[in-house]
Amino acid sequence: MHTKPTTATSGMSRRGMLGLAGAGIVGAGIGVAGDRVAVAAVGTGSSGASASYPFYGPHQSGIVTAAQDRLHFASFDVGDIDRGELIELLRDWTLAAARMTEGLGAGPSGAVDGAYDAPPDDTGEALDLTASGLTITFGFGATLFTGTDGRDRFGIAGRRPLELIDLPHFAGDALVPTQSDGDLCIQACSDDPQVAVHAIRNLSRIAFGRAGIRWSQLGFGRTSSTTRAQVTPRNLFGFKDGTANVKAEDAGQVREHVFVPEGDSQAWIAGGSYLVARKIRMTIETWDRASLREQESVIGRDKGEGAPLSGGTEFTAVDLDKVGAGGFPVIDRAAHVRLAHPDHNAGALLLRRGYNFVDGNDDLGRLNAGLFFLCFQRDPRSQFVPVQSSLAANDAMNEYIRHVGSAIFAVPPGATAGGFVGERLFA
Amino acid sequence: MHTKPTTATSGMSRRGMLGLAGAGIVGAGIGVAGDRVAVAAVGTGSSGASASYPFYGPHQSGIVTAAQDRLHFASFDVGDIDRGELIELLRDWTLAAARMTEGLGAGPSGAVDGAYDAPPDDTGEALDLTASGLTITFGFGATLFTGTDGRDRFGIAGRRPLELIDLPHFAGDALVPTQSDGDLCIQACSDDPQVAVHAIRNLSRIAFGRAGIRWSQLGFGRTSSTTRAQVTPRNLFGFKDGTANVKAEDAGQVREHVFVPEGDSQAWIAGGSYLVARKIRMTIETWDRASLREQESVIGRDKGEGAPLSGGTEFTAVDLDKVGAGGFPVIDRAAHVRLAHPDHNAGALLLRRGYNFVDGNDDLGRLNAGLFFLCFQRDPRSQFVPVQSSLAANDAMNEYIRHVGSAIFAVPPGATAGGFVGERLFA
Numbered sequence: 001m002h003t004k005p006t007t008a009t010s011g012m013s014r015r016g017m018l019g020l021a022g023a024g025i026v027g028a029g030i031g032v033a034g035d036r037v038a039v040a041a042v043g044t045g046s047s048g049a050s051a052s053y054p055f056y057g058p059h060q061s062g063i064v065t066a067a068q069d070r071l072h073f074a075s076f077d078v079g080d081i082d083r084g085e086l087i088e089l090l091r092d093w094t095l096a097a098a099r100m101t102e103g104l105g106a107g108p109s110g111a112v113d114g115a116y117d118a119p120p121d122d123t124g125e126a127l128d129l130t131a132s133g134l135t136i137t138f139g140f141g142a143t144l145f146t147g148t149d150g151r152d153r154f155g156i157a158g159r160r161p162l163e164l165i166d167l168p169h170f171a172g173d174a175l176v177p178t179q180s181d182g183d184l185c186i187q188a189c190s191d192d193p194q195v196a197v198h199a200i201r202n203l204s205r206i207a208f209g210r211a212g213i214r215w216s217q218l219g220f221g222r223t224s225s226t227t228r229a230q231v232t233p234r235n236l237f238g239f240k241d242g243t244a245n246v247k248a249e250d251a252g253q254v255r256e257h258v259f260v261p262e263g264d265s266q267a268w269i270a271g272g273s274y275l276v277a278r279k280i281r282m283t284i285e286t287w288d289r290a291s292l293r294e295q296e297s298v299i300g301r302d303k304g305e306g307a308p309l310s311g312g313t314e315f316t317a318v319d320l321d322k323v324g325a326g327g328f329p330v331i332d333r334a335a336h337v338r339l340a341h342p343d344h345n346a347g348a349l350l351l352r353r354g355y356n357f358v359d360g361n362d363d364l365g366r367l368n369a370g371l372f373f374l375c376f377q378r379d380p381r382s383q384f385v386p387v388q389s390s391l392a393a394n395d396a397m398n399e400y401i402r403h404v405g406s407a408i409f410a411v412p413p414g415a416t417a418g419g420f421v422g423e424r425l426f427a
Numbered sequence: 428m429h430t431k432p433t434t435a436t437s438g439m440s441r442r443g444m445l446g447l448a449g450a451g452i453v454g455a456g457i458g459v460a461g462d463r464v465a466v467a468a469v470g471t472g473s474s475g476a477s478a479s480y481p482f483y484g485p486h487q488s489g490i491v492t493a494a495q496d497r498l499h500f501a502s503f504d505v506g507d508i509d510r511g512e513l514i515e516l517l518r519d520w521t522l523a524a525a526r527m528t529e530g531l532g533a534g535p536s537g538a539v540d541g542a543y544d545a546p547p548d549d550t551g552e553a554l555d556l557t558a559s560g561l562t563i564t565f566g567f568g569a570t571l572f573t574g575t576d577g578r579d580r581f582g583i584a585g586r587r588p589l590e591l592i593d594l595p596h597f598a599g600d601a602l603v604p605t606q607s608d609g610d611l612c613i614q615a616c617s618d619d620p621q622v623a624v625h626a627i628r629n630l631s632r633i634a635f636g637r638a639g640i641r642w643s644q645l646g647f648g649r650t651s652s653t654t655r656a657q658v659t660p661r662n663l664f665g666f667k668d669g670t671a672n673v674k675a676e677d678a679g680q681v682r683e684h685v686f687v688p689e690g691d692s693q694a695w696i697a698g699g700s701y702l703v704a705r706k707i708r709m710t711i712e713t714w715d716r717a718s719l720r721e722q723e724s725v726i727g728r729d730k731g732e733g734a735p736l737s738g739g740t741e742f743t744a745v746d747l748d749k750v751g752a753g754g755f756p757v758i759d760r761a762a763h764v765r766l767a768h769p770d771h772n773a774g775a776l777l778l779r780r781g782y783n784f785v786d787g788n789d790d791l792g793r794l795n796a797g798l799f800f801l802c803f804q805r806d807p808r809s810q811f812v813p814v815q816s817s818l819a820a821n822d823a824m825n826e827y828i829r830h831v832g833s834a835i836f837a838v839p840p841g842a843t844a845g846g847f848v849g850e851r852l853f854a
Binding site: 119238 | 539605660716719
């Protein structure tokens with residue numbers, strides 16, 4: 001019924017135009033041209049609107065990459081597909097993810113340059129936007145290996161790492177199944193939320209008929225820094241968060257606490273990591289009626305500066321032994337900073353990468369808000385589990401939070417160009 | 428149990444520190460200092476991280492203000508309060524809103540500088556952030572005037588403007604009561620989502636016991652430009668949106684179509700406007716499987732450039748009469764651009780200020796996504812209603828959307844310093 005319109009631009013290659021857009025020549029009103037910066041996946045600077053991180057490499061990006069401002073995270077369940085079809089899905093996801101992190105469309109003919117009578121192979125809402133620091137990080141849930149019925153659907157049951165445990169029940173857990181678990185996950189981080197949403201949407205579209213979203217989460221404000229150059233952000237308790245996080249510059253800590261070394265339980269995941277996601281609802285209306293004294297006592301830091309209550313400034317080491325008036329410890333025995341501290345947990349450290357969220361409001365008019373906690377580690381058994389056990393049992397903060405979602409994923413190492421993410425699992 | 432900690436900073440005024448932060452001296456990692464720009468509420472440039480818009484003035488800001496990137500919108504129902512208490516709430520909201528748009532905390536002693544044994548009068552999560560172009564815009568729903576039971580709770584039933592109609596049922600409406608209507612509304616727009624969320628949260632906290640959130644909506648990507656300097660953004664159909672919007676620079680159009688003149692049905696709202704909000708769910712999975720030809724035919728513009736299918740480039744006037752091959756109109760009879768066009772609606776124009784949203788996913792794994800449509804106008808009876816009637820009846824886009832939320836509010840003129848928003852309604 002319609003002919004291709006004869007606009008002034010229809011004679012030239014839209015793909016060419018988009019190439020320019022992707023390269024930052026046509027910016028999104030930023031007023032900066034041609035300064036798109038390619039940095040290593042192990043970024044050390046703060047990211048910006050024009051940052052671009054390579055998808056291929058020894059590690060997946062989105063782990064030690066300078067934490068971007070916005071998040072769209074999705075957990076998927078695979079449908080009734082076989083091993084070959086799962087591999088095909090991972091191949092398709094890899095190609096699309098590599099393109100999108102470069103600021104291109106999800107597929108080679110994009111949103112506007114393909115066959116006119118076929119659906120576009122990109123949905124288009126990021127057409128005029130740069131890469132915006134996009135990283136796309138894939139993970140494999142325990143149920144991918146064994147299925148919820150214990151069946152070895154993909155012939156990989158024997159390759160489930162010992163470190164990919166089923167998380168134990170923690171005191172106070174109020175987990176909602178529809179916000180927990182999943183066969184696969186994708187973490188899309190970007191400095192532009194539309195770019196992160198575009199990535200999840202297109203990867204979901206590509207998975208159609210093979211895998212579907214089980215649950216998803218948008219995060220609007222990062223709650224951790226992963227590099228020294230980044231300013232420490234604040235969570236919805238109004239406190240700085242992530243001051244003592246593992247930082248990308250600390251090569252020793254990254255090696256020791258974040259990435260899986262050769263020689264762990266499964267060879268295929270060397271260079272990978274383990275991701276724990278916890279959706280933590282904050283009862284912010286209750287928190288907001290707590291005194292400043294109570295708030296600072298719960299956290300163990302002062303609210304303005306983020307300094308430990310034991311003294312100093314934000315980055316001063318916490319002195320857990322300091323005693324104040326009346327012989328009481330200056331940092332409360334139940335303070336969050338004490339119970340989460342490595343000294344309290346046999347040296348356990350986590351690379352945190354969480355985000356603030358607001359999912360509208362509940363029926364009582366309270367904001368459905370909180371922290372979507374994400375952390376990466378070499379071995380959850382000696383890192384997330386002991387830390388969370390300590391917090392779940394005693395943290396004074398528990399009066400103001402409720403864990404409603406939980407998931408754990410094995411994060412394979414980075415893909416090589418021409419290969420696909422997780423390839424060694426299927427080798 | 429705890430004494431005020433003796434950190435290095437506790438001796439100096441935190442309020443002083445915060446004042447510096449609010450003035451942009453301490454930025455949020457932007458690397459720019461001291462360039463905070465105060466512009467008129469009727470802004471004409473694109474806003475930036477350091478923009479600040481005055482709260483007081485003849486019109487409320489957030490209407491013709493250059494559309495910011497992020498939104499948090501909340502609708503409130505008032506509790507069992509009387510006229511005096513309602514006025515007190517509006518006074519409290521005015522003072523807090525004026526402070527927050529300057530980049531300050533919601534209350535004079537902020538998050539960290541008040542009484543140590545009292546709750547802070549700001550929640551703190553925006554402590555280190557600049558004003559970030561924040562605007563806070565208040566509106567009054569029909570039920571504020573008459574109540575859902577028709578009772579004149581506040582002695583203002585006789586002052587309900589004729590223009591503040593109950594919106595009619597439109598063909599295809601699938602409205603959800605818990606996402607519709609409300610006694611009061613607050614639109615918070617900012618270039619930083621954390622700043623917008625902080626504003627709604629603190630205004631909600633201030634309203635505790637007097638008004639509670641009925642529904643709320645986060646938007647992550649603006650879908651309209653309101654100034655000529657702004658690049659036209661894209662909605663989640665992947666098309667440019669708002670190309671033909673009323674722009675702040677068109678003083679004649681703004682005067683004629685946006686603000687209420689003296690001499691309309693109620694004197695108190697002169698200088699104000701009427702806001703219609705519609706939550707429009709997009710069935711994006713269906714859209715994504717439509718051909719490029721179908722998508723462009725539905726919209727009436729090409730996807731890459733945003734040019735009308737009748738030819739030209741993005742800002743070329745649409746030629747609704749152009750005939751193509753086979754004698755059919757080049758722009759389909761049911762195309763969105765035709766049915767929304769002023770020529771099709773007795774010249775009706777709207778100032779659109781919508782945002783893209785994703786609210787997680789539904790039980791079938793489909794993204795719960797779409798457009799949160801916001802528009803301002805002088806008289807909904809001759810603007811939103813005829814345009815939406817035309818669209819609801821015939822728009823080809825209806826196959827891909829569903830209106831699930833709806834609300835209309837009278838937006839009072841701007842407050843004067845020392846007064847409060849809506850003061851003339853109670854005079």
